[in-house]
Amino acid sequence: MxxxxxxxxxxxxxxxxxxxTATAQQxxxxxxxxxxxxxxxxxxNPTVKVADMEITKMQYAKKSAYGALLPEINLIGQYQRTIKKQTMYMDNGFGLGGDVNPEDFEPEELEIIEVLGKLMTPSGGDGNGGFQVGRWNMYTGGVNVSMPLVVPxxxxxxxxxxxxxxxxxxxxxxxxxxxxxxxxxxxxxxxxxxxxxxxxxxxxxxxxxxxxxxxxxxxxxxxxxxxxxxxxxxxxxxxxxxxxxxxxxxxxxxxxxxxxxxxxxxxxxxxxxxxxxxxxxxxxxxxxxxxxxxxxxxxxxxxxxxxxxxxxxxxKLQYAPSLVSSFQYTYISQNNDFKFSNYKWDPYSTIGVTLSIPIFNGxxxxxxxxxxxxxxxxxxxxxxxxxxxxxxxxxxxxxxxxxxxxxxxxxxxxxxxxxxxxxxxxxxxxxxxxxxxxxxxxxxxxxxxxxxxxxxxxxxxxxxxxxxxxxxxxxxxxxxxx
Known part of the structure; x- marks a missing residue:
């Protein structure tokens, strides 16, 4: 039993x-x-979503690579404060002292040359004294443009x-x-x-x-x-x-x-x-x-x-030359004070191309x-x-x-x-x-x-x-x- x-x-x-069984059915x-x-x-599944996002990521990377062939435009702004001015030297009043023919100039012009010669040679006329140039404040603002022309x-x-x-x-x-x-x-x-x-x-x-x-x-x-x-x-x-x-x-x-x-x-x-x-x-x-x-x-x-x-x-293409074009347009102002309303701005612009030929890099x-x-x-x-x-x-x-x-x-x-x-x-x-x-x-x-x-x-x-x-x-x- x-x-x-x-x-x-x-x-x-x-x-x-x-x-x-009853609990599972509930x-x-x-x-x-x-x-x-x-x-x-x-x-x-997150793995599939991440893989799909990787495709989008690489598509943006391709657009970025194409962007390297387009012009690059940058706005620039710069301020510089001079701590010690540059000294400039000129011999014999712009090089005119001993080589000047008085008959080639008017008396007023000869007086100006004489004054300039003394200014350029403050140490007694030997041309070794020099003089300081520039101003204490310099401002620069403008635009830089560069574009690769031939970069294999x-x-x-x-x-x-x-x-x-x-x-x-x-x-x-x-x-x-x-x-x-x-x-x-x-x-x-x-x-x-x-x-x-x-x-x-x-x-x-x-x-x-x-x-x-x-x-x-x-x-x-x-x-x-x-x-x-x-x-x-x-x-x-x-x-x-x-x-x-x-x-x-x-x-x-x-x-x-x-x-x-x-x-x-x-x-x-x-x-x-x-x-x-x-x-x-x-x-x-x-x-x-x-x-x-x-x-x-x-x-x-x-x-x-x-x-x-x-x-x-x-x-292998890094051995090939490259050609890049550039353009720069800036305004420059040099002053000794901070009276901005009285500043004079002078334009300065350049355009050119740069040819780079690889020779040796170690x-x-x-x-x-x-x-x-x-x-x-x-x-x-x-x-x-x-x-x-x-x-x-x-x-x-x-x-x-x-x-x-x-x-x-x-x-x-x-x-x-x-x-x-x-x-x-x-x-x-x-x-x-x-x-x-x-x-x-x-x-x-x-x-x-x-x-x-x-x-x-x-x-x-x-x-x-x-x-x-x-x-x-x-x-x-x-x-x-x-």
Whole structure:
């Protein structure tokens, strides 16, 4: 006869399961399938948003590079206070002293020259005394305009900016491909955990009914007490598996919520089961073309190599001459006081071109060029290694898909056989021809076969998702290609 403690334990566990189910139903759950999960993730995941912003950022960088070819206009304003004035020296009164022919000038002009000569030579006429020039305050205001006419390195920099935009776009595409792969596998993991949880609960419910039947037979004297004890042990042994499956389901749900970019307090409800994919999974065929033409990692690597190539070409153009035009228009005022209303402003303007021919800069250009040449050689070897690893990944995923297909077919058959065997064993036990040990073994075989079948489906779907990630596009069903 079943002990009161055992009866109480089973009753409490059943009550907890019912309470957990009722509580979950009271909350508003978000019903999702794979397409819904992907749609939400692509709209809400921060990684995708950051990648899209990077494209906008690179577009502004390209406009900035084009701006370097346009005129640069600056308003300037400057004030200078003279601490000590400059001293100027002039020999023999502007150089006119001993070389002056009096017959060439009028008497009044000769007097002026004589006075100027004395002013220029205050120390006695030897020209070594000098005199101070300038005023204490100087103000400058105006506009400077410069524009590159021939600067080859700027043109190549624009080409590098265009490569940056293409690289940012490919990185955004790569982020979406990675996100789709992660969400897809996380959704399948959540579905696998959910199916396992439901399978254990269903097994628990079936075994509970069997336990009640065995108890009734024991009370009628048809079944021995050993059968009741064995059935109780079998029922209790399912509880850890149920709790573990429930915990795995919660972890998978949290992982999926994080990838989808939704709050943790929003409960998710899976639409369908892994068994639903059994009917459509074989509609998709492995493409014969595995040339990696759409692989995002390879495209990003080629764009990065192209960027380094542009850098190499730009470094070579640093040996080329450059021509820059300039224009300046300023007003200058020099005064000894701060009476601004009395200031006189004198205009000053220039226009010209500057030709710069690189000659020598310590060998920096040469060494930078050699460094970039080595980097290009490294990239060529790295691309060969990357392509080899990607081809290996394609082969491994295809092999895993083929292996999973065989496992699905084998486990599908074993599930049918296990269920049939369980029904036969149950009939034998009910008629007294079988034992409880045989019945438990048959029930365990059904559970294991179901788990293996669902795991095989998950392995197939995960391998297919990984193959799509490497190839860079979704493997479409046969019907959609017609």
């Amino acid at each position: 079943m002990k009161p403690k055992s009866i109480l334990f089973v009753t409490v566990v059943c009550g907890l399961f019912r309470l957990s 909350k508003d759950s978000l019903a999702i399938d794979l397409n819904t999960a992907l749609e939400i993730a692509l709209n809400e 390195s700027l043109w190549k920099n624009i080409q590098m900016s265009e490569v940056d935009i293409q690289l940012a776009m490919e990185q955004a595409r790569s982020s979406k491909i990675n996100l789709v792969n992660q969400v897809t596998k996380s959704f399948y993991s959540f579905m696998l955990a959910h199916d396992s949880y439901l399978l254990f609960k269903q097994t628990y419910a079936t075994d509970s009914i069997n336990l009640e039947n065995i108890k009734n037979k024991y009370e009628q004297g048809i079944a021995p007490e050993y059968d009741v004890i064995t059935a109780e042990v079998r029922l209790k042994s399912l509880i850890p598996s149920i709790l573990q499956a429930e915990n795995m389901m919660k972890i998978a749900e949290l992982q999926l919520k994080m990838l989808m970019g939704i709050d943790d307090d929003v409960p998710l409800k899976v639409v369908g089961t892994l068994s639903d994919y059994d009917e459509v999974m074989f509609d998709a065929i492995i493409p014969a073309d595995t040339s990696l033409m759409s692989n995002s990692d390879l495209k990003k690597f080629d764009l990065q190599t192209n960027k380094v190539q542009k850098l190499y070409e730009m470094q 060998g920096q250009r040469h060494h930078n060029l050699k460094q970039t040449e080595v980097q290009l050689s490294q990239l060529r070897y790295q691309r060969v290694d990357l392509e080899r690893n990607l081809k290996l990944a394609v082969k491994n995923n295809i092999d895993l898909i083929n292996k999973s297909v065989k496992q699905i077919m084998a486990t599908q058959s074993s599930v049918e056989q296990a269920k049939k065997g369980y029904e036969i064993t149950l009939k034998r036990y009910e008629t007294g021809l079988g034992t409880i040990v045989e019945l438990n073994a048959a029930a365990l075989a059904v559970t294991n076969a179901e788990l293996q079948y669902k795991n095989a489906i998950y392995d197939y779907l995960a391998a297919k998702a990984d193959l799509e990630k490497v190839l860079g596009y979704k493997i479409t069903p046969i019907d959609s290609k017609n």
